[in-house]
Amino acid sequence: MTPLADPVPGGRPGEVERAVALASELAGRGVHGVVFAYVDTAGVCRVKTVPTGKLAAAAAWGVGMSPVFDTFLANDAIVTTDVLGSPDGDLRLYADLDRLTVLSAQPGWAWAPVDRITQDGAAHPGCSRTFLRRLVDRAEREEGLGFLAGIEIEWAVGLGAAPDDTFVPAVSGPAYGAIRQVGLSDYAADLLAACAAQGLDVEQFHPEYAPGQFELSVAPLDPVAAADRSVLVRQTIRAVSARHGLKVSFAPVVQAQGVGNGGHLHLSAWYGGENLHGTGDRRYGMTAGAESFTAGVLAHLPGLTAVTAPSPASYLRLKPSQWAGVFTAWGRETREAGLRVVTGTAGQRGRAANLEVKPVDLAANPYLALGCAIAAGLDGIGSAAVLPEEITGDPVRFDAAEARARGVRRLPVSLTEAVAEFREDEVLRAALGPVLADAVTAVREGEIAAVDGLDDERVAAAYRWKY
Ligand code: GLU
Numbered sequence: 001m002t003p004l005a006d007p008v009p010g011g012r013p014g015e016v017e018r019a020v021a022l023a024s025e026l027a028g029r030g031v032h033g034v035v036f037a038y039v040d041t042a043g044v045c046r047v048k049t050v051p052t053g054k055l056a057a058a059a060a061w062g063v064g065m066s067p068v069f070d071t072f073l074a075n076d077a078i079v080t081t082d083v084l085g086s087p088d089g090d091l092r093l094y095a096d097l098d099r100l101t102v103l104s105a106q107p108g109w110a111w112a113p114v115d116r117i118t119q120d121g122a123a124h125p126g127c128s129r130t131f132l133r134r135l136v137d138r139a140e141r142e143e144g145l146g147f148l149a150g151i152e153i154e155w156a157v158g159l160g161a162a163p164d165d166t167f168v169p170a171v172s173g174p175a176y177g178a179i180r181q182v183g184l185s186d187y188a189a190d191l192l193a194a195c196a197a198q199g200l201d202v203e204q205f206h207p208e209y210a211p212g213q214f215e216l217s218v219a220p221l222d223p224v225a226a227a228d229r230s231v232l233v234r235q236t237i238r239a240v241s242a243r244h245g246l247k248v249s250f251a252p253v254v255q256a257q258g259v260g261n262g263g264h265l266h267l268s269a270w271y272g273g274e275n276l277h278g279t280g281d282r283r284y285g286m287t288a289g290a291e292s293f294t295a296g297v298l299a300h301l302p303g304l305t306a307v308t309a310p311s312p313a314s315y316l317r318l319k320p321s322q323w324a325g326v327f328t329a330w331g332r333e334t335r336e337a338g339l340r341v342v343t344g345t346a347g348q349r350g351r352a353a354n355l356e357v358k359p360v361d362l363a364a365n366p367y368l369a370l371g372c373a374i375a376a377g378l379d380g381i382g383s384a385a386v387l388p389e390e391i392t393g394d395p396v397r398f399d400a401a402e403a404r405a406r407g408v409r410r411l412p413v414s415l416t417e418a419v420a421e422f423r424e425d426e427v428l429r430a431a432l433g434p435v436l437a438d439a440v441t442a443v444r445e446g447e448i449a450a451v452d453g454l455d456d457e458r459v460a461a462a463y464r465w466k467y
């Protein structure tokens with residue numbers, strides 16, 4: 001089976017036999033059930049599970065799930081579009097057996113991401129994983145381009161015993177401080193052990209800036225695998241936290257004020273085995289293609305924000321001077337620009353150079369976020385977009401005239417503004433297709449209505465434990 005193939009009723013060739021063998025191996029390892037995970041338009045990971053003995057049947061015929069979940073809000077209310085949100089119909093969830101992972105911190109369980117198809121075997125137009133796979137496939141077919149992607153994960157750890165309407169950091173101590181690493185030493189070691197046991201290639205783990213906040217990053221993979229991995233990393237962090245009696249929040253902000261949880265995307269485009277971001281003769285080793293790719297992402301950042309920062313709480317994070325990158329600007333290793341050009345260290349640039357997209361949080365559906373970022377970059381390549389001058393330092397210091405002269409704009413300051421930008425972005429809408437594009441606008445508008453009249457503290461509280 002190739003990971004670039006869509007599922008079919010009855011199972012792809014060889015898939016059912018493979019599931020039979022896998023199920024018996026899983027049973028031998030004490031696995032009783034398999035979690036089928038997907039991420040909805042609001043960014044919430046939702047699951048079904050099957051007993052291990054039903055894995056082969058699921059490989060053949062999928063597992064049923066209502067299409068209504070495409071238009072769920074984070075609070076489980078349901079909105080509708082022309083085609084989505086109806087109580088009618090059924091979709092089939094097909095697990096990607098290539099990604100099936102025995103969950104180290106959830107004894108008895110394995111996990112797999114799913115694609116969704118209709119009962120008649122057609123791709124479901126609302127399936128975000130299929131969307132990303134198709135886009136990656138198209139870039140390869142039409143441009144010969146491949147991608148490596150990674151998603152940083154930041155989260156806050158709270159005391160499990162604290163009431164739901166409060167957040168009490170599970171550890172004190174300074175940002176990046178040894179006190180925090182020691183304070184949650186067993187937790188952190190269990191997390192690294194669980195990741196290693198699951199084959200998750202952790203690059204680093206550290207205490208972050210905000211109270212009780214940590215960050216973990218993993219090695220880059222092809223975009224679909226990177227999105228899958230970000231879902232699995234979060235499942236693992238949740239499970240390890242639960243075993244330690246701790247609560248975990250991946251919400252854009254845990255408290256209304258201060259630095260939030262980012263989910264920065266790292267992306268590099270490759271052609272013929274060469275990294276376009278580190279093997280060229282343009283600025284910082286970019287090829288002309290990498291510059292245009294970067295220019296494309298930059299041009300689409302305002303509309304992209306509706307996909308990468310999808311929650312009303314996202315706009316409590318997206319503030320200047322908090323490393324969230326809230327300006328349409330790029331710079332080398334600049335943490336306040338929307339795009340940070342990462343060159344890597346001398347000696348490994350050809351491999352490591354990439355583009356970091358910062359106005360992204362973990363409320364974002366990673367498949368939609370990566371797919372739309374790639375679509376924006378491809379638009380830049382297709383139109384030979386010209387990358388403007390870089391900036392250094394914090395763009396917040398530019399007065400209006402300088403910002404205008406440099407083409408530096410503040411990104412949307414609210415979800416309402418982001419949706420307005422998204423509505424005007426024909427490139428992103430066309431890449432998503434009408435069903436997903438309408439789902440994005442309907443769900444965002446639903447979220448906006450859900451927090452109407454709430455102050456910042458209440459908005460933060462409304463989403464604190466949702467992601
Ligand atoms: N927590 C910051 C954010 O909201 C990012 C910090 C960092 O640069 O790692 O994106």
Ligand code: MG
Pocket residue numbers: 154208215262
């Ligand atoms: Mg960080």
